[in-house]
Each structure stands twice: as structure tokens, then as C-alpha cells.
Amino acid sequence: MSQDQAAGLRQWADAQRLKQARTTDDAFVPLDAEPVSAAPRQPEWSPVAQMLEPTRQAPQKPLFIIGVTGHGVQAVSRVKSRLEQWSEIGRSWAGSPDDWDIHLVNAGAPDLARLSAQHTRWALWINSDAQAFSQMYRVLREARENGGPQRLLALHEPHLPRQGLLNNLRDAAAYYLATDLLLLAR
Structure with a gap:
């Protein structure tokens, strides 16, 4: 023709x-x-x-994170760095850090309940300093009081052991807040 x-x-x-x-x-x-x-x-x-012709990328997966200290590009960079570390140790779900659309959310945000209802991928940023348990528990409690998610991925350094901080935080979240904190097996 x-x-x-x-x-x-x-x-x-x-x-x-x-x-x-x-x-x-x-x-x-x-x-x-x-x-x-x-x-x-x-x-x-x-x-x-x-x-x-521009290359077409797959749509980014939204990931909402509570508990991150700091704001903007630097905080998102730390999260992406953590995802990259997990990818490097064989966590295929982490993929490339650029696959994720990272949203940093304050646990006291007025629209937390709406966001929680609309989105399923949530994570809790867990620091590894001496005050981490009390800080992270406080963030989880505030999120639950504001209608936040009931299930979150524990986003932490890959080498942080389960014994101690991670297990204690998971158990306290489940018992006192009816919140599932997902810890990845090593």
C-alpha cells in the first residue's frame, strides 16, 4: 500500500x-x-x-516511608542507598533504586489515613543508634494514632542483626499497636 x-x-x-x-x-x-x-x-x-526516541521506562513503584530524619534529596538518597545495598546482597524485590518512587511521610501528617488507604507499600526507616528503639516505637505509635498503615517493611542496614532492636521493635509493634513490622530473613 x-x-x-x-x-x-x-x-x-x-x-x-x-x-x-x-x-x-x-x-x-x-x-x-x-x-x-x-x-x-x-x-x-x-x-x-x-x-x-526517548527510552520508555517501567512506571516507578511508590514506596511511602515514615521515620526518616531529614528532608529532601539527601533523605531520599539515603533510602535509595539502602535499597541498593539490599539489591546487592541478593534481594531481587529491591531491584534498582530508580525503580522506586520514594515518598517521605511524617507519622503525624493529617492525610496519613488517606495515604494509608490508597497505597500498600510502606516502610519504617530504622536507625541503628542507641535511641533507635524509643524513637522508632514513638513513630509507629504516632502513625497508628493517625490512621497509618498496619503493615510496614523494616527498612534498615543490611547487616543489622535481628536479635535485639529489630525483634524487640517487631514484637512491641505487634503487641501494643497491632502493627506488622516485616523483617527480612538473612
């Missing part, structure tokens, strides 16, 4: 769709409106156009 025939067929199909839309819709469509194609026109193939 030649270029002219294909263009003619596209125009005819567009006109038919516009005509059908006028008879089935009560909406006003001006008579001089350009026919609208349902599918965008594909440009002719050329090696230059193919090289210039």
Missing part, C-alpha cells in the same frame, strides 16, 4: 469515527473540527528517529 493510500484510509476512518461520535453523543462537535484519530500516527521509521 502506498503512502497516499494509507493516508487516505486514515482520513476516511477518522471521518467515520467522527460521524459515529456525532450520532451517538449529545455533545456539541463543531462541523469544521479536525477528525481525531484514536491512535497516534506512527512516524515513518528512520534510524535517526529511533535513536532520538
Whole structure:
């Protein structure tokens, strides 16, 4: 089929769709409106156009995190660094840090309940300093009081042992707050 025939067929199909839309819709469509194609026109193939076409990435997975100290790019960078460390030790779910759309959320945020209802991927950032248990428990309690998520991934350094901080925090969250804190097996 030649270029002219294909263009003619596209125009005819567009006109038919516009005509059908006028008879089935009560909406006003001006008579001089350009026919609208349902599918965008594909440009002719050329090696230059193919090289210039932006690469399409898979949509990012949203991950909402509570308990992160700091704000902005630096805090998101720390989270992505942690995800990258987990990926390097064989956690295939972590994928590339760029696969994630990271959202830092304050446990006292007024829209926490709405966000919790709309999104399923939540994590608790766990520090590994001497005050970590009391700080993280306080964050979890505040999140629950504000309608936050009932299930969160424990986002921590890969080498942090389960004994002590992680197990105690998981047990306290389950017993006192009815919150599941998911710890990854080593």
C-alpha cells in the first residue's frame, strides 16, 4: 500500500469515527473540527528517529516511608542507598533504586489515613543508634494514632542483626499497636 493510500484510509476512518461520535453523543462537535484519530500516527521509521526516541521506562513503584530524619534529596538518597545495598546482597524485590518512587511521610501528617488507604507499600526507616528503639516505637505509635498503615517493611542496614532492636521493635509493634513490622530473613 502506498503512502497516499494509507493516508487516505486514515482520513476516511477518522471521518467515520467522527460521524459515529456525532450520532451517538449529545455533545456539541463543531462541523469544521479536525477528525481525531484514536491512535497516534506512527512516524515513518528512520534510524535517526529511533535513536532520538526517548527510552520508555517501567512506571516507578511508590514506596511511602515514615521515620526518616531529614528532608529532601539527601533523605531520599539515603533510602535509595539502602535499597541498593539490599539489591546487592541478593534481594531481587529491591531491584534498582530508580525503580522506586520514594515518598517521605511524617507519622503525624493529617492525610496519613488517606495515604494509608490508597497505597500498600510502606516502610519504617530504622536507625541503628542507641535511641533507635524509643524513637522508632514513638513513630509507629504516632502513625497508628493517625490512621497509618498496619503493615510496614523494616527498612534498615543490611547487616543489622535481628536479635535485639529489630525483634524487640517487631514484637512491641505487634503487641501494643497491632502493627506488622516485616523483617527480612538473612
